[in-house]
Amino acid sequence: MKKLISLIRACMTSDMNLFKIRTKKDKKSNGSSLAIVLAFFFMFAIWSNANILFEKMAPMHLQPVVLALFVFGTSVMVLIEGIYKTGPLIFNCKDDQLLLSLPIKRRTVLFVRIFKFYVFELLFNALFIIPIVIAYNRWGENVGWTFYLTSLVMLFILPIIPIILSCIIGALTSSLSSRFKFKNAAQIITSMIMLLGVLYLSMNLDRIFDYVARHASSINDLITKIYYPAGLYSTLATNFNATSLIIFVLVNIVIYIISIYILSLFYFKINSRLKNVSTSTHVSIDKLKIKSNTKNRSLIKKELNTFFKTPVFIINAGFGMVLFLVMAIALCLKADDFLVALRIVFDKEVILKNLSMIVFMLIAFTAFMTSITNSVISLEGKNINILKSLPVKTKTILMSKIYSSLLLTTPVILLGDIILFVKFNINIVEALLLVVLSILLPLASHFIGIIVNLIYPKLDAENSAEVVKQSTSSFLSVMIGMMLLIGTFAINMGMIGKIDPKILLLMVTGVFIVIDTILYIILVSYGVKKFNKLSV
C-alpha cells in the first residue's frame, strides 16, 4: 500500500504538479491561477444555462430530469475526451521503462495509469456537476442533505464508466494500430472513426430518444434506459434510497477492478508492440536524397512532419476540420431542413439573401475551434534548444509554425467552401470575400494559439496529450477561441437582415485584417522575446 501511494504521488506530481510543495510563487502558479479563474468562468456559464433549463422544467415539476440530462451529457463529453487521452496517457508513456523495472506488480502500474486518468476526468466532471448542484439547490423541490450526499458520491463515481469505456476503445484502437507498420496512421484513422461514431450517436440522440420513448413510460425511465447512472441520480435526488446508492457505488468499484484485471491481460502486450519501432531496410547513402531547401521550406517541412507523426495532435486538430467537411456535406444533403429550422430566428427572405453568412459562421466555427498552434511550442520540448542554436531569426521560426498550420487548415476549409458555394449558389463577390476570410480567420486563431503557448509553454511534458489536451495553453486558447466565436456570432446575428451581406462580409474582412495585423505585431515583438527567453 505504501508503494502504491508513493507511485501515485510520483505520477501525479510529474503530470499535474499535485502534491508539490512550493516555497514561492512562480510563473507556473500564475498560469494555474488563470486556469482556475477560467474554470470558474466556465462553471458560471454552465450554471447560467442550467438555470434556464430548470426554469422551463419547474412548472412541470421535471427539475430532476435536468440533472439526468446534464449527467448524461457530461458523461458523453468525458467519454470523447477520454478517447483522445487513452493513447498517450495509458499506452506509450515515457515512464514505462522506469516503472516496469521497479519491483512492483505490472497490474499496479496499470492501476496507477488509470487512476491518473480518473483524476483528470474527475476534475473535468466537476466543472459540470458542481454548477448543476448549485442551480438545483435553487430550483429543486425538498432539497436536503441526502441530495448533497448523492451529488458528492456521484461526483466521484460518475467518471468511472466513461473512462473504462474510453480505455476499452483506446485499447481496441491501440491494439489494431499496433499490428500495422504505420502505427501512427492506423491510430489516427481508428480514433477518428471512433470519434465520428460517438459524434454521430450524439447528433442522432433525438432519434434514439424517440425510439426509447416508445418503450418508456416517462422521461425518467427514458434516460435511465439510455444511461442508468444519469437516471439514478435524478431518482435519488427526489427519493433518496441508501441501498440503491451503495449498490451503485459497489457496482462501479467492481466494474473498475474487473476492467483493470481484464485490461492488464492485454495491456503489456499492446504496449510493447506499440513501442516496437519499425526500422526501414538499410539503404545505402548513395541512394538517399540529399538536397538543399530554403530555410522557410525546411522549417515548414519539419513542422508538418511533427504534426503528422503526433497522433493526438492530428486527431485534436484534424477532428475540427473533418467536422467542417461533414457539416458542409450534411448541409448540402439536408439544406432544406436546416433552412426551415433557421426560420425560427429569421424570415425566409432574409435567410435566402444571407446564405453567405451561414457559410461564414461555419468558417468561424471551424477556425476558432481548431487551434493547432496552441501546443506547437510545447511540443518542441527539449528540442527547443536545437532551434535556439540555429542561425535563423526567431521570427522566421515562429512564422514557419503559422505557415504550416495555415497549410493544414486552409485547403480543408476551402474544399468545404467550394461545396457550400455550389450548393447555396453564392455570388462571386461574396465567394471571394469568404475565401479571403477562410485564410484570415484561421490565421487569427493560429496567432492566438502560438502567442498563448509562448506565454504558457510546457516544455517538460511527459507525453504529447499533456500539451495538446491538458495544458494551460490549450485550455486558454480554446476559451479565447470560444469567446471570439460567441462574439463573432452575436455581432453577425445582430447585423443580418439590416446590412447587405456583401457589405457585412467586407466589414468583417476589414476587422480581421486589423486583428491579424495586431496579432502579427504582437508575435514578432513580444512573442520573439518570449521565445528567446525559453529554456529547458
Place this chain on the structure above:
Amino acid sequence: MIEIKNVTKKYGNKKAVDNVSFTVNDGDIFAFIGHNGAGKTTLIKSIVGIHDFDEGDILIDGMSIKEKPVECKKLMAFVPDNPETYEHMKAIDYINFICDMYDVDTETREKNIKKYAKLFDMEDKLNDTIDSYSHGMKQKAVLISALAHDPKILIMDEPFVGLDPKAVFDIKEVLNEMVKENKIVFYSTHILDVAEKLCSRVAIIKKGELVKSGSMKEIKGDKSLENVFMELEG
C-alpha cells in the same frame, strides 16, 4: 576566436556562472572541466545562444552573441550532452534540415554527409528514423549534422558519453583535423585523460566560478590533469 567577458548567469538569486572570463583562440582544442552542476552546460548554452545571460558579453570572432546572434551562430555547431533531436525524423532528413538552416549547398552537404557517415559507420543507417537508434547512434547523427556544414567553431557538451571506442577514436581524429585547419574545438568533459592528451588549453570551473584557465602545460605542470582537478575540488 571566442571571448568570454565577465559573464554572469543567474537562475533566480543563484549564480550558475559567476563573472567568468577567458579566451579560446583559433586552432585551440579547449577542454572545459568541472564537477556536475558546476555551470559548464549553462555557459556552453550561453555561448551558442540558447540561454540569455545577465552580465558580461560573449564575442564570436569579434561579434557579440547578444547583438548579432544569427551571424555568430552561422560560425558555430553545437553538439549537446544528450542528443536532442527530432526523434520522428529520419536521420537523413534531420541532417538535411540542419544543413538547410546553415545554407549549405547540395554539393558540399553531399560530400560532408558521405564523409562523416562513412567515418562513423552510419552509411546505411541514415534512412532510419532517429527513434529507432541507440544513444550512441543518435550522438553520431547529431555529430554528422554538426560537421556537415563545416563549422569554424565546434562546441560540444560531453561529446564522448555513450559512444563506442571506435567512434571516440574517430572523433578525436576529426577534432585534430579541424585544429589543423585553424578551427576551434571547445568541449566540456569528465574524461580527464582524453582531455589531457587531446587538448591544448583548459579551463576549470567550480560552483560557477573559473578557478583555472590556461594552456594544458601551465595548468597541469608535472602532475596529471586528474590530480590537478582533484586538488582543486578538494
